[in-house]
Amino acid sequence: MANSGSADAATNGASVRADRLAAASDATRAVHAGERAGRPRVSDSLTTPIVQTSTYAFQDTAELLAYLEGRHASYEYGRLGNPTTRACEEKICELECAEECLVSSSGMNAATTMLLALVPAGGHLVTTTDCYQGTQRFIETVLPKMGISTTVIDPSDLAALERALEEHPVSMFFLESPTNPFMRCVDIPRVKELCAPKGAIVVIDSTFATPINQRPVTLGADVVIHSATKYLAGHHDVLAGAIAGKAELVAAVRKMHHMLGGIIDPHAA
Ligand SMILES: Cc1ncc(COP(=O)(O)O)c(C=O)c1O
Known part of the structure; x- marks a missing residue:
């Protein structure tokens, strides 16, 4: 059926599409009917x-x-962003009092993408003995391929941190607080005081705390990461990771994330 001259572009487009579909196969009609027929792509749904x-x-x-x-x-494109995922990122960003947040497919994805993005090739990393095994394995086996060396210290030994900062051009101090598995907590403001003058960024894996119990960014950390699979999601039904912190650092991680593609499914988000 022809459109009247006063029909708006959306109605016109929907009608032309309907005309085309009428002549199409059942399979094509099943796929295309009702899709984007003049409606906004992202709805005004309250939720x-x-x-x-x-x-x-x-x-x-x-x-x-x-x-x-x-x-x-x-x-x-879905690897580069999704409105449902963005809503999740904004919630975590808000809870962490961070400038930006990126949500990814798992805690391991958050840690590995963050490390690959923020430690330069040939850089030096300081981390601690009490650290999730998966992250530890990545630091030991993959980062050396990029010429990244590591000093491993006891989480309570801040003198060892000071020594490492004197002996190496440290790019990052990456630690858990509370730690997995021993739940040891680190003095984040003191760590920041030691690292900042040396230009070393401080990244806290705060999985065991969640932002309800600790907000590392407000204590001086540059970046906080989570295995949202654990306490943050809370119901054992989701695998997810999050990286929050300074906008320019999260932007660098997002760029790496777009390449590596560890996207969270919007249902999980
Ligand atoms: C402190 C910590 N960070 C990271 C991870 C990795 O998270 P995921 O299992 O979501 O990949 C874990 C998992 O146990 C963890 O305990």
């Missing part, structure tokens, strides 16, 4: 919808250009 899509559409080239130039807010 956050689970946006289950791998990619996003633009009305035309002008809208795509506006998106690329930052004049049109939308999403492009």
